[in-house]
Amino acid sequence: MTNLPFAHWMAGVQAQVEDALSDFLPPPEAVPQKLHAAMRYTVLGGGKRVRPLLVYASGALFDADPATLARAACALEMIHAYSLVHDDMPCMDDDELRRGKPTVHVAWDEATALLVGDALQAQAFEVLASADSLPPARLVGMLRLLAQAAGSGGMCGGQAIDLDSVGLSLNLEQLERMHQLKTGALLRASVLLGALCGKDLTAPELEALAAYSKAVGLAFQVVDDVLDATADSATLGKTAGKDAADNKPTYVSILGLEESRALAEQLRREAIHALAPFGEQALRLRELADLIVQRKA
Amino acid sequence: MTNLPFAHWMAGVQAQVEDALSDFLPPPEAVPQKLHAAMRYTVLGGGKRVRPLLVYASGALFDADPATLARAACALEMIHAYSLVHDDMPCMDDDELRRGKPTVHVAWDEATALLVGDALQAQAFEVLASADSLPPARLVGMLRLLAQAAGSGGMCGGQAIDLDSVGLSLNLEQLERMHQLKTGALLRASVLLGALCGKDLTAPELEALAAYSKAVGLAFQVVDDVLDATADSATLGKTAGKDAADNKPTYVSILGLEESRALAEQLRREAIHALAPFGEQALRLRELADLIVQRKA
Numbered sequence: 001m002t003n004l005p006f007a008h009w010m011a012g013v014q015a016q017v018e019d020a021l022s023d024f025l026p027p028p029e030a031v032p033q034k035l036h037a038a039m040r041y042t043v044l045g046g047g048k049r050v051r052p053l054l055v056y057a058s059g060a061l062f063d064a065d066p067a068t069l070a071r072a073a074c075a076l077e078m079i080h081a082y083s084l085v086h087d088d089m090p091c092m093d094d095d096e097l098r099r100g101k102p103t104v105h106v107a108w109d110e111a112t113a114l115l116v117g118d119a120l121q122a123q124a125f126e127v128l129a130s131a132d133s134l135p136p137a138r139l140v141g142m143l144r145l146l147a148q149a150a151g152s153g154g155m156c157g158g159q160a161i162d163l164d165s166v167g168l169s170l171n172l173e174q175l176e177r178m179h180q181l182k183t184g185a186l187l188r189a190s191v192l193l194g195a196l197c198g199k200d201l202t203a204p205e206l207e208a209l210a211a212y213s214k215a216v217g218l219a220f221q222v223v224d225d226v227l228d229a230t231a232d233s234a235t236l237g238k239t240a241g242k243d244a245a246d247n248k249p250t251y252v253s254i255l256g257l258e259e260s261r262a263l264a265e266q267l268r269r270e271a272i273h274a275l276a277p278f279g280e281q282a283l284r285l286r287e288l289a290d291l292i293v294q295r296k297a
Numbered sequence: 298m299t300n301l302p303f304a305h306w307m308a309g310v311q312a313q314v315e316d317a318l319s320d321f322l323p324p325p326e327a328v329p330q331k332l333h334a335a336m337r338y339t340v341l342g343g344g345k346r347v348r349p350l351l352v353y354a355s356g357a358l359f360d361a362d363p364a365t366l367a368r369a370a371c372a373l374e375m376i377h378a379y380s381l382v383h384d385d386m387p388c389m390d391d392d393e394l395r396r397g398k399p400t401v402h403v404a405w406d407e408a409t410a411l412l413v414g415d416a417l418q419a420q421a422f423e424v425l426a427s428a429d430s431l432p433p434a435r436l437v438g439m440l441r442l443l444a445q446a447a448g449s450g451g452m453c454g455g456q457a458i459d460l461d462s463v464g465l466s467l468n469l470e471q472l473e474r475m476h477q478l479k480t481g482a483l484l485r486a487s488v489l490l491g492a493l494c495g496k497d498l499t500a501p502e503l504e505a506l507a508a509y510s511k512a513v514g515l516a517f518q519v520v521d522d523v524l525d526a527t528a529d530s531a532t533l534g535k536t537a538g539k540d541a542a543d544n545k546p547t548y549v550s551i552l553g554l555e556e557s558r559a560l561a562e563q564l565r566r567e568a569i570h571a572l573a574p575f576g577e578q579a580l581r582l583r584e585l586a587d588l589i590v591q592r593k594a
Contacts, residue, residue, distance in 0.1 A: 032461065112460075118447075123449065126448060143422065143437075143440055147420070
C-alpha cells in the first residue's frame with residue numbers, strides 16, 4: 001500500500017471509509033426511519049474525509065489493522081459531521097449549504113438537526129467502543145481521548161470561544177488558541193487514535209505526533225480562512241465569504257492574504273519536520289500535510 | 298449502609314452525587330467560562346437524581362465501590378441533563394422552566410444551550426471512561442452500553458418518535474415502545490451499569506435486572522403522565538399540563554387517570570417480583586420502585 005501514488009491511496013481510503021460509515025450507521029429501514037435517514041444524509045456521500053485520512057496515515061506508521069482503523073476513522077468523522085450539523089443551525093452559523101447540499105435543518109427541520117447531531121455523537125462512541133480487536137486498556141484510553149477532544153476542553157469549547165469572539169478583535173495568539181480547540185483537538189485525536197490502533201505509544205512518539213498535529217491543525221485553519229476569502233461557494237460546497245460577512249476574526253483579517261499563505265507554508269514544514277523520527281513509514285502523513293496546505297477547497 | 302432508613306440512604310446518595318458532579322464538571326474558572334458556567338447551572342443543584350439512585354441501588358447488589366458508582370451515576374446524570382437542555386429548546390418542546398429555574402436557552406441563549414448539551418454528552422463519556430478501578434474489558438462494555446442507550450436506538454430515537462407522534466393517536470403498544478426508548482433505555486442503563494460496577498453479570502442476573510428496569514421505566518413514565526395531568530407547575534418544577542396542551546399522546550389520554558394509576562401499581566409489583574433472585578441485597582432497588590410509583594413530583 002505504501003507504494004501507491006498518494007492520489008490512489010487517498011481514493012482507496014475514502015472509499016473504504018464510505019463503506020465503513022454506511023455499515024456503522026443504523027440502516028435506513030430501522031425505526032425511527034426519519035432520524036436514521038437524516039443521519040445517513042449527514043454523514044454519507046461527501047466531505048474530504050480529512051480526519052479519516054489522518055487516522056489511516058497515522059495507522060500506517062505501525063501497520064495498524066485496517067478494520068480497527070475504520071472504526072477510529074468513522075468515530076472521528078461522525079463527531080465531525082455532528083458538529084457541522086449543529087454549527088449550521090439558525091442559532092449558530094445559520095448556514096443553508098454544506099458539502100454542496102442543503103443543510104439538515106433545511107432539508108428536514110431544526111428538531112431533526114438537533115437530534116441527528118446528538119445521535120451521531122453517541123454513535124461515534126459506540127463505533128469506537130466496539131473495536132474489539134484492540135487491547136481493552138488501550139481502547140479505554142482511546143475513548144477517553146475522543147471524549148476530551150470532543151468536549152468543552154476541545155471542539156465544543158473552541159466553538160463556544162468562536163461564538164463569543166464575533167465582532168471582537170482577537171490577536172493572533174487568541175485566534176490560535178480558539179482554533180486549537182475548535183478544529184485542532186479533533187485533528188490531533190485523529191492522528192493519535194490512528195497510531196494507537198497500531199500500538200501503545202512511547203512518550204517521544206506521542207510528542208512527535210502531537211507536534212505534527214498541532215502544525216497541521218493550524219495550517220488547516222489558515223488555509224480555510226484563505227479559501228473562505230478567495231474561493232467561490234461552488235468550489236467550496238458551502239457559502240464563501242461567510243466569515244468576513246459575519247465579522248469573525250480570521251487569519252486573513254489579522255495577517256492579510258500573503259502573510260497567511262506564508263504562515264501555512266511554514267506550518268507545513270514544521271509538520272514534516274516533526275515526522276523525522278518515523279522515517280519512511282510517515283510518507284502518508286507527510287503527503288497529507290502537503291495536501292492540507294495546497295488544497296483548493 | 299443497608300440498615301439506614303430509605304430516606305437517609307437516598308439523601309446520602311444525592312449528596313454524594315452532587316459533590317461528584319461538581320468534581321467531574323469543568324471548573325467555572327476554566328476557559329471557556331460561559332460554557333462551563335452554563336454546564337454547571339444545568340447539572341448542579343437540582344433534579345431527583347433518579348438515574349444515580351438506580352446506579353447506587355443496583356451497585357448495592359454486589360457491594361460495588363462507591364467511587365466507581367459515582368462515575369457511572371454522574372455519566373448517566375450528564376446524559377440525562379444534556380437531553381433536558383436540548384428538549385427544552387424552542388425547536389423542540391420550547392419550555393422556559395426546568396427544575397424550578399429558567400431553562401438554559403432562556404438564562405443564556407440558544408447557541409449556548411446547544412453547546413452545553415453537546416459538551417455534556419462528551420463529558421459523560423469522559424467521566425465513565427476514567428473509571429480506572431474497573432477491569433478495562435468490562436469498562437469498554439459499559440461505555441458501549443451507555444452509547445447505545447443514549448443514541449438513535451435509545452434516548453435520541455425515542456425523542457425522534459415522540460416528536461413525530463405529536464397530534465397522532467398512538468395505541469398503547471406504540472406509546473410503550475416510544476417510552477422504552479426515550480426514557481427506558483437510560484433507566485435500564487443505570488441499573489445495568491450500577492451492577493456492572495460490582496462485577497461481570499451472569500445471563501440470569503442480566504435478565505432479572507432488565508425485567509426490573511423495563512417495569513420501573515414504564516412505571517416512571519405512567520406516573521409522569523399522571524402527574525402532568527394532575528399536579529401544578531410549582532410542585533413539578535416544570536410547566537404542568539404541557540403534554541395535553543401540546544396534543545401529545547400520554548397514558549392518561551389513552552387509559553384515563555384511574556387505569557393509569559392501576560397500571561403503575563401493577564408495574565411496581567412486576568419490578569419487585571423480578572428482584573426475587575437477589576434477596577435482601579435488592580432492598581434499595583425495591584424501595585426505589587416504590588418511590589418511583591408513589592412520588593408526587
